[in-house]
Amino acid sequence: MTTTAERVIAVNTAAWDYWRWHATQPGEWVTGYLASRGLRGTVAGQAPAGWARLVPTLRRRGFTDTELLDAGLALEAKNGGVGDAFRDRLVLPIRDASDRIIGFTARRNPATDVDPDAPPKYLNTTSTPAYDKSRALYGLDADAAARIARGGIPVLVEGALDAEAVRRAGNDLVPLGLCGTAITAGHLQQLRDIDPAAVGRLINATDADTAGQGAICRLWNLLTTDEAATVRAAVLEPGTDPADLVQAGQRSQLRGVLVDDARPIVQAAIDATLARYDLEHVEGSLAALRHIAGALKGATPAVLAQATGHLTKRLADTTEHDVVVTEIISAATSATEDA
Structure with missing residues (x-):
């Protein structure tokens, strides 16, 4: 039987409860890591190290291996065993506009960053019956949707930690993270469904590297004529993102970069094209x-x-x-x- 979206959300909620509990135990590292990034107060979970920590816990709570696999929370080994997909990671929930947990984005333990064989720095939920990466945006929960409906300014960033950094740049800004995927028409439609004028207020603050330049051009091609006249792009230095500015103690400067110094997106799209x-x-x-x-x-x-x-x-x-x-x-x- 196919796992339903409702059941995926149920297993995600149980996983979040488990990871949040681990984030409060002696020896946890996520609180210190977030503080070191200038993101103190961010509510995160901690996926413990080890092949099978979450899986047996959720089995005892009545979830099947099939449900765990379909939710992207488990992996199947070659020998047929089932283990945790998220291991030794800081975990943040991806919620929808009804505040349901539809997926997760997770950063590996920074202690492993120097290991050449370390797993990918960021791991995101794969496509599931509840999570469509071509439409879901980190940060677009019920509160964010309400603020956008009242005229809040959507700020598009690369990932979750950048989004958490932008939260500290002003209550009128609504940070939205792409979490490892390219901008799509579905992402923009999510905003238009909340407020038809929302995309026109958008500020793009993706990284200023080659991938970020490509993202600018993709965004430009997805805008309506009216939106293209008002969407802006933040001017970020190459190799610097919003989370870096907050970590460097430049929280006040971040708002200036995002809002005061933002330029028309046509200029950013032109620069991205000229670079080729x-x-x-x-x-x-x-x-x-x-x-x-x-x-x-x-x-x-x-x-x-x-x-x-x-x-x-x-x-x-x-x-x-x-x-x-x-x-x-x-x-x-x-x-x-x-x-």
Whole structure:
């Protein structure tokens, strides 16, 4: 029999109770770790080390191995044995807008970070009857949904610890973590279902590395024309994320980075695209310009103006302002003719 979403939520709730109990026992390490990251007060669980700690506990509570496997809480060994999927990790629950625990995200014990054979730093629940990673966002619980409905500002970050850091940057900010997956149309639809204008208030604060640049372009392609005119992107230094700023004692600066210094997403998308081209030569600059102009078809006049000004600055060494304007106007005219 297929495990239902309700049963997955039930087993997740039991697992969370068990991990929360472990986080309060002598010798636990999650409290000290969170304090060292500037995240004191974050409610976390601790999955104990060992192959079979959670599994036998939940068996005694009436859950079957099939239910544990279907919930992503257990793994089956080659010899047929069933053991814990989350071992020696700080665990945080992923809740839905009804506050049900649909999955988990977990960070390995930092004591193992120096081990070249250490397991992946972060482990997230696999797809289950209750958890769809293409729609679920860490932090989008009942309270977050209510704040978004009242006009709160969604802030999109890479993972759970970044989201916990953003919580400390202002009550008007609603942090949402992607937890190891790319932004999807389903994620954005979750926000629109709460408030049709929510995505238009979004601030993207994903990492400024190559993957983060790709995320900016994916987000840009998923926005409506109106949303593209108002969504902003935080300016993070490469190799720095919101959790790093909080850990460094720069909590007050974090809000400035996220809100005060945020720029139109079209500028961030342009920079991410230009990074893939050789801008030292005219040919590379023109190829980049035409690529970007094509992506701007249908954009609002305000976005086209932002793009034109930003491209003129970025391509000043190789491309005349009039050439930039011509390409952008050509794209806009083409979009009008196609409509």
